[in-house]
Amino acid sequence: MKFCFPQETAPGETRVAVTPASAKRLVKLGLEVAVECGAGGASGYADGDYEAAGAHVMADRGELFRTADALVRVRHTPAGELDLLREGAVHVSFLDPFNEKELLARMAARKLSVISMEMIPRTTRAQKMDALTSQANLGGYVAVMLGANRLKKVLPMMSTAAGTLLAGKVFIIGVGVAGLQAIATARRLGARVEAFDTRPVTAEQVRSLGAKFVEIDLGGETGQTDQGYAKDLTPEQLARQREGMKALCAGSDLVVTTAQVFGRPAPRLLTADMVAAMKPGSVIVDMAVETGGNVEGSVAGETVEVGGATIVGERNLPGRVAHHASQVYAMNICGLLEEFWDKETKKLNLNPDDEIIAGCLLAADGQVRDARFR
Ligand code: NAD
Numbered sequence: 597m598k599f600c601f602p603q604e605t606a607p608g609e610t611r612v613a614v615t616p617a618s619a620k621r622l623v624k625l626g627l628e629v630a631v632e633c634g635a636g637g638a639s640g641y642a643d644g645d646y647e648a649a650g651a652h653v654m655a656d657r658g659e660l661f662r663t664a665d666a667l668v669r670v671r672h673t674p675a676g677e678l679d680l681l682r683e684g685a686v687h688v689s690f691l692d693p694f695n696e697k698e699l700l701a702r703m704a705a706r707k708l709s710v711i712s713m714e715m716i717p718r719t720t721r722a723q724k725m726d727a728l729t730s731q732a733n734l735g736g737y738v739a740v741m742l743g744a745n746r747l748k749k750v751l752p753m754m755s756t757a758a759g760t761l762l763a764g765k766v767f768i769i770g771v772g773v774a775g776l777q778a779i780a781t782a783r784r785l786g787a788r789v790e791a792f793d794t795r796p797v798t799a800e801q802v803r804s805l806g807a808k809f810v811e812i813d814l815g816g817e818t819g820q821t822d823q824g825y826a827k828d829l830t831p832e833q834l835a836r837q838r839e840g841m842k843a844l845c846a847g848s849d850l851v852v853t854t855a856q857v858f859g860r861p862a863p864r865l866l867t868a869d870m871v872a873a874m875k876p877g878s879v880i881v882d883m884a885v886e887t888g889g890n891v892e893g894s895v896a897g898e899t900v901e902v903g904g905a906t907i908v909g910e911r912n913l914p915g916r917v918a919h920h921a922s923q924v925y926a927m928n929i930c931g932l933l934e935e936f937w938d939k940e941t942k943k944l945n946l947n948p949d950d951e952i953i954a955g956c957l958l959a960a961d962g963q964v965r966d967a968r969f970r
Pocket of ligand 1: 718719720722723726728729732769770771772773774775792793794795820823824825826829837854855856857858863865
């Protein structure tokens with residue numbers, strides 16, 4: 597089977613789904629690997645290194661698509677290029693399936709077997725293929741670095757002959773994978789860090805990183821789904837949460853919001869009046885900006901000034917550290933392909949009875965398999 601890795605074409609996408617190291621592993625396993633010429637350029641991987649790893653570097657993008665038994669990439673193929681793929685090919689990428697139902701239907705009509713990296717179950721067995729985690733982790737790091745870079749202050753306390761500079765106050769809202777890395781990064785920079793999440797299990801994780809967990813009584817049950825995702829709050833609970841966070845936001849130098857409810861628009865956690873009450877020079881990084889935003893006034897892809905505060909709404913934060921983001925994404929892809937590669941038939945075995953394939957194979961045999969995405 598020929599596995600083809602194209603150059604990403606989505607605006608601002610700097611990552612790539614294969615690195616020379618991952619190509620080497622796949623070739624050793626018996627896969628034929630082809631990489632589009634220049635695909636690793638934006639993330640710092642050279643064509644010559646892919647060739648040295650045993651991959652073919654192909655200059656003709658059309659040929660790469662037409663000859664692919666499997667097309668493996670970071671972002672999904674745009675509708676205009678789908679017809680280049682042959683019927684029955686496998687397509688592996690992030691898919692944004694809740695928002696891309698029409699595209700998924702087209703892919704199914706094209707008889708592609710479509711794997712969505714977002715839908716890989718969050719189980720121990722699937723950990724090595726969990727690209728949501730590998731990317732969110734780096735996103736959390738980047739969010740704090742971007743925020744710190746915008747501050748007019750330093751984060752660590754400094755006692756100098758010219759006086760003492762107080763440690764910066766950082767508030768992290770949402771303590772999933774990104775939030776935990778944001779806490780750890782802000783702590784490494786010496787900030788005083790507080791954090792909040794609606795899932796009570798996160799309190800201990802926050803404390804173990806040397807940060808303070810903020811207690812807010814939301815009234816009624818919160819908790820998480822069996823996949824570990826947050827449950828949606830009621831409007832009353834959200835109002836209580838905002839009330840409970842008001843003073844904290846006003847006293848913080850940097851607020852990083854990472855709150856998401858899987859498959860739903862992000863909850864609105866900071867209203868315009870909460871932003872207006874923040875200190876001059878304070879910074880908010882809205883990591884949920886691409887799913888609707890946690891912060892009123894944040895703009896996807898932009899950094900805006902609102903009153904005295906700066907709201908950073910940059911997209912694709914992992915793409916800011918594309919070398920490492922590609923390295924871990926490529927290893928997630930390796931983990932997936934190795935798990936389902938049948939050495940005897942030399943084919944991918946996408947058996948829907950397997951719980952991982954059941955979760956992430958969204959289309960096959962001309963059908964969209966999961967009713968949620970039809
Ligand atoms: P996510 O990106 O879906 O959400 C980010 C965080 O926002 C979550 O912690 C969520 O609880 C929080 N949130 C939602 N609404 C909120 C609100 N109103 N206020 C404050 N916070 C709010 O989450 P994720 O990082 O993808 O992680 C989801 C779950 O999956 C976590 O429980 C994580 O531990 C688990 N997980 C498990 C594995 C594994 O076992 N293999 C791997 C990765 C993640």
